[in-house]
Amino acid sequence: MISVLEYLRPEKLDDALHIMGGGEHTPAAGGTDLVLQLRDGRPRKILDLERLGLDFIRNAGDIIEIGSLVTHAAIASNPLIAKSLPVLSRASSLVGSLQIRNRGTVGGNIVNASPCADTVPALLLYDAELVLKSSGGTRTVPLSQFVLGPYRTSLGPGEILHSIICRKAEVSTGWSYIKLGRRQAVNISRMTLATSIFMNGDGKIGSVRISAGSVFPTPSRIPRIERMLVGRTPSQELYRQAANIAADMMIKESGHRWSTPYKKPVLINLLTRALTEAQSKLIAGMVS
Amino acid sequence: MKVRFKLNGKFVMLDLPGVERLIDLLRERLDLVGTKEGCGKGECGACTVLLDGKPVCSCLMLASQIAGHEIVTIEGVAADNRYAHILNAFEETGAVQCGYCSPGMIVSAAALLARNRHPSDNEIKRALAGNLCRCTGYSKIIEAVSRAAERVAQERK
Numbered sequence: 001m002i003s004v005l006e007y008l009r010p011e012k013l014d015d016a017l018h019i020m021g022g023g024e025h026t027p028a029a030g031g032t033d034l035v036l037q038l039r040d041g042r043p044r045k046i047l048d049l050e051r052l053g054l055d056f057i058r059n060a061g062d063i064i065e066i067g068s069l070v071t072h073a074a075i076a077s078n079p080l081i082a083k084s085l086p087v088l089s090r091a092s093s094l095v096g097s098l099q100i101r102n103r104g105t106v107g108g109n110i111v112n113a114s115p116c117a118d119t120v121p122a123l124l125l126y127d128a129e130l131v132l133k134s135s136g137g138t139r140t141v142p143l144s145q146f147v148l149g150p151y152r153t154s155l156g157p158g159e160i161l162h163s164i165i166c167r168k169a170e171v172s173t174g175w176s177y178i179k180l181g182r183r184q185a186v187n188i189s190r191m192t193l194a195t196s197i198f199m200n201g202d203g204k205i206g207s208v209r210i211s212a213g214s215v216f217p218t219p220s221r222i223p224r225i226e227r228m229l230v231g232r233t234p235s236q237e238l239y240r241q242a243a244n245i246a247a248d249m250m251i252k253e254s255g256h257r258w259s260t261p262y263k264k265p266v267l268i269n270l271l272t273r274a275l276t277e278a279q280s281k282l283i284a285g286m287v288s
Numbered sequence: 289m290k291v292r293f294k295l296n297g298k299f300v301m302l303d304l305p306g307v308e309r310l311i312d313l314l315r316e317r318l319d320l321v322g323t324k325e326g327c328g329k330g331e332c333g334a335c336t337v338l339l340d341g342k343p344v345c346s347c348l349m350l351a352s353q354i355a356g357h358e359i360v361t362i363e364g365v366a367a368d369n370r371y372a373h374i375l376n377a378f379e380e381t382g383a384v385q386c387g388y389c390s391p392g393m394i395v396s397a398a399a400l401l402a403r404n405r406h407p408s409d410n411e412i413k414r415a416l417a418g419n420l421c422r423c424t425g426y427s428k429i430i431e432a433v434s435r436a437a438e439r440v441a442q443e444r445k
Contacts, residue, residue, distance in 0.1 A: 002307060002308065002309060003307075004307035004350075007289065007307045007350065007352045009352070009353075009355070028350075030348075031348055031349055031350060031353065032330055032345075032348045035309060035347070035348045035349065035350060036329060036330075036348070038307075038350075039328075046307070046350070048350075048352070048353060050353065073342070096330065096418065097330075097333065097417050097418020097419075098342075098343055098396070098399075098414075098415060098417065098418050099330065099333055099336055099343050099344050099345045099348075099396075099418040100330055100345070100348075100418065102339070102342040102343060102344050103339075103344050103345070103348060103349065
């Protein structure tokens, strides 16, 4: 059983922000993480964000703005996101189970800040920026700076996550999303890799983006190997070389752990596979 | 807090005492004990109900969150003629052993058949991926849903 002192569900954003300004309420989205925390006795006062109209997906030029209350199911079935943010579409379709995807939201996934959050590595590929609102105003923070550590974010007191702004992928971009786990559904990810790749006309790598979940203390891009790959001719050896560097970085940043003898070769193999898969999707796309 | 919602086809108005989970409201106060609590963490799907036609875990929702929405439990599915084929097919194929997962399985199957009249085995597996069974394995359950879908399709001919 749970014991909550107060549950509020305002219908206006200003009212919600005013209540949040009091500093006593915890915002609730789908509840798939929060209700479990409630069973441990906290938080005691809930502000439900459901009625604030934050379940929008807005197409605006070269960006897409996604309201924080959009569910994983809604993202996974949205044709615009499938076309312009394909890695996010794929990541959202693999969250938990249908029951979880029907309630869990992209905003909740970000703010809960689990190291293995499925959507965060995907959003990092699209330079996601977060629109945070409080009664004092609005600020925008890159997702890469928002998550500070496991279950820790820079969300300020009284702030809520309003929406997420993503930069659309270029049309001829190959991509891959790999979620490693013990089974296919209701699976807490052991490791998540998201990549996108764009080739120049000369057959060399024009741009590449790589992000990883459950590798570093927070989900993050790996700019060092992104830079290393640009301008090079793609090959298995090159990808493996990059993956080896990523593995060394993992050990340096996350420390040598009991899981390292497993994670190191797995990261090397999966990242090589992820880059190969992204490249093959690109070639398949060019033919069709 | 006064909450108005639709439950198994009827409008209900309730005064909720602060907050409880949806599953607690259903089982403890409304005596709708067909919905089961397994893991209580959203991993087993025994507590699945339909929220506006979509399967969700009632152990992961606050009761207050259903204000203005429609909930259908296994009792509502069982009373609905459209889904009689699912219940019959579960019996015929032996898809029920201890029975604890069956309500959740059947609710998930009902949601699937409502949106997809000709599901493939893979679509059935994906739709039931959030429902765990620890007795029968899944082949009989998948067979039951597949059989129910065929019958629904035949009837519409």
